[in-house]
Amino acid sequence: MNSKERTYFIRKRAETSKASTVGKPLQTTTTNYDSFKSYLQSKNIWLTTIEQYTDRVEKVAKWLQENKGKDIEQAEKKDILDYLQYIQETLNYTARSRQQVVGILKHYYTFLYQNGQIANNPILLIKLRGTKQRIINKILSMEEMNELLDTYYTLKVQHAKQGGTDKLGRFQINKHVHQRNYLILSLCIYQGLNLSEWKNLTLDDINLQQATIKVQAKRKSNARTLSLHAMQIGILYEYLHNTRHQFKNDNELLINSNPEVQKLALDIKKIYPKFTDYKQLRASIITYWIQTEGLRKAQYKAGHRYISSTEEYLWGDLESLKNDINTFHPL
Numbered sequence: 001m002n003s004k005e006r007t008y009f010i011r012k013r014a015e016t017s018k019a020s021t022v023g024k025p026l027q028t029t030t031t032n033y034d035s036f037k038s039y040l041q042s043k044n045i046w047l048t049t050i051e052q053y054t055d056r057v058e059k060v061a062k063w064l065q066e067n068k069g070k071d072i073e074q075a076e077k078k079d080i081l082d083y084l085q086y087i088q089e090t091l092n093y094t095a096r097s098r099q100q101v102v103g104i105l106k107h108y109y110t111f112l113y114q115n116g117q118i119a120n121n122p123i124l125l126i127k128l129r130g131t132k133q134r135i136i137n138k139i140l141s142m143e144e145m146n147e148l149l150d151t152y153y154t155l156k157v158q159h160a161k162q163g164g165t166d167k168l169g170r171f172q173i174n175k176h177v178h179q180r181n182y183l184i185l186s187l188c189i190y191q192g193l194n195l196s197e198w199k200n201l202t203l204d205d206i207n208l209q210q211a212t213i214k215v216q217a218k219r220k221s222n223a224r225t226l227s228l229h230a231m232q233i234g235i236l237y238e239y240l241h242n243t244r245h246q247f248k249n250d251n252e253l254l255i256n257s258n259p260e261v262q263k264l265a266l267d268i269k270k271i272y273p274k275f276t277d278y279k280q281l282r283a284s285i286i287t288y289w290i291q292t293e294g295l296r297k298a299q300y301k302a303g304h305r306y307i308s309s310t311e312e313y314l315w316g317d318l319e320s321l322k323n324d325i326n327t328f329h330p331l
Contacts, residue, residue: 048292060083072108080126148272157175160174183232185268192282
């Protein structure tokens with residue numbers, strides 16, 4: 001069957017379906033939602049993210065039935081634009097939040113197109129004004145971040161421990177530096193601390209007995225208390241009792257020197273080329289939290305004051321499905 005025949009038969013089926021629903025209450029197509037979930041699962045999307053996607057599709061479908069008198073499969077571009085106007089004016093959605101809705105719907109209609117249920121994607125060419133794309137380097141998986149941490153330990157910390165000490169004591173200094181940097185790297189990965197947050201940590205923020213770390217509130221972020229990873233407890237104990245006195249005599253926990261911060265980033269890039277900067281690590285762990293724990297928990301852990309700030313990182317999941325859109329709807 002060529003493309004013209006495909007379009008003809010799909011349109012005829014849609015017209016028949018539409019005619020059969022005249023004068024009847026429209027029903028939610030739960031079968032499509034179940035199939036959509038299976039489609040997302042086949043793309044290795046996390047369960048919490050799948051639930052967020054299908055929940056949004058169901059909300060759109062309900063609105064279309066109540067306000068347009070049609071199924072979501074029969075929606076046209078104007079119907080989707082009206083829905084976007086509704087969530088903006090009535091529900092006060094920001095431009096970025098509406099863009100997330102557009103992204104989810106693009107994938108739902110791509111799924112329908114692949115299954116031969118629609119001839120055209122009504123949302124494909126919709127682009128909202130006033131949205132700035134957050135530019136984040138490649139998101140690392142949790143496995144890749146653990147690999148990064150292990151690589152730093154093996155090539156830096158362990159190597160320095162085995163190197164002994166020269167006449168100037170340089171190997172000994174390197175050992176302490178690498179142990180401190182290993183701790184910093186773990187805080188970036190497991191707690192998602194940004195540069196200013198880990199630079200401003202104090203001794204009072206660490207509670208080894210409760211295995212927690214407290215992050216103080218800033219002008220643009222909330223305070224929060226985060227659990228320490230099991231491996232961090234031993235690292236912190238070693239650092240506090242045997243390493244920290246090499247650098248600090250005040251209440252600061254780590255370093256507050258920009259040259260040292262920059263040098264650490266360069267060292268990481270040399271041993272792990274996938275690493276780009278500290279922002280990449282924070283974006284990666286926030287994306288992981290969203291996937292595994294949901295938006296609200298991710299918002300708390302990240303210290304975001306507004307849920308819209310956390311929603312910006314949903315793009316990581318949407319990006320993973322872009323290949324399907326490009327394959328079935330090339331522009």
